[in-house]
Amino acid sequence: MLTISSQGFITGRILLGYFLLASNIAAEKWLLDSYNLFEINFTTAAMFMIFTALQELLTKGSLQQIRPVSWKILFLLSLFTLGAWSCFLSALAGLSVFEFGTMSLLSPVIMAILAILILGEKPSPLIWPAIGFGIAGGLFMMQVEWQGWSSAHYYAFMFGALFFSSLRWITVKLAGDKVPASAMIFWEPALVLVAMGPIIDFAVLWNKMTPMLISAPVLLFLSRQCLVRSYQSTVTSATSISAMIYTKLGWFLLFGYLFWDSLPEPLEWLGVCLIILSSWMIVSRGTPSANSE
Secondary structure, three states: OOOHHHHHHHHHHHHHHHHHHHHHHHHHHHHOOOOOHHHHHHHHHHHHHHHHHHHHHHHHOOOHHHOOOOHHHHHHHHHHHHHHHHHHHHHHOOOOHHHHHHHHOOHHHHHHHHHHHHHOOOOOOOHHHHHHHHHHHHHHHHHHHOEOEOOHHHHHHHHHHHHHHHHHHHHHHHHOOOOOHHHHHHHOOHHHHHHHOOOOOHHHHHHOOOHHHHHHHHHHHHHHHHHHHHHHOOOOOHHHHHHHHHHHHHHHHHHHHHHHOOOOOHHHHHHHHHHHHHHHHHHHHHHHHHHHO
């Protein structure tokens, strides 16, 4: 059984991870004005792997912990990361930061469905209305910025990103402590690096390199350090951790106002309320399983 201090530490680590992730998304939204998807993803993947290797060398004196223990798990993790990163940036290019952040709150809904199908987590009667509220909230969010079918692909990319992201975290949960967290974090963006490398022009990218471009992978790296270790914990459930993602909403609201001078419309708030209600219902369902593990 966890002590209160241990529970507080784990909760704090998860909340910090989501704050850093929200900051990373705001930075990438800013970068999309000057860089394309391939340049951002390649730079993020390269720096991400470099930071992980340096951390291992500085803290443990070797790269032993990032050796590929299970190629199958690491390949799946990296494949889902490639899908998630590509879809997230494609969606972010056409959505506001607040809208993007609110739609990302549907992650617990997607996670709950996949956790039932893949992890075998038993659904409760609350899960089905929760999923319904989440979908309804997402539809309200879509109606605010809807510009006809010309904007539909941004929402399709968003749902694709949530799907791949949920599969990635379920892979982490299934792996448990079989694969060291450092190895997962290091190999996670490997396929992104391989896929984006042949596409970008290195000379052009080098000439327009800025500190902001480096800040995005720093924020993402720190976020992954918090979240991967939380997902690996045997005393947490995938859905309970995922549901804490709603805390990003406040940060997206603040970032959107400060940097883009944008505030949500009334219909968006209705969608937000439905999505938060959905997340709360799912996490209340996930709490017992978390305590019993």
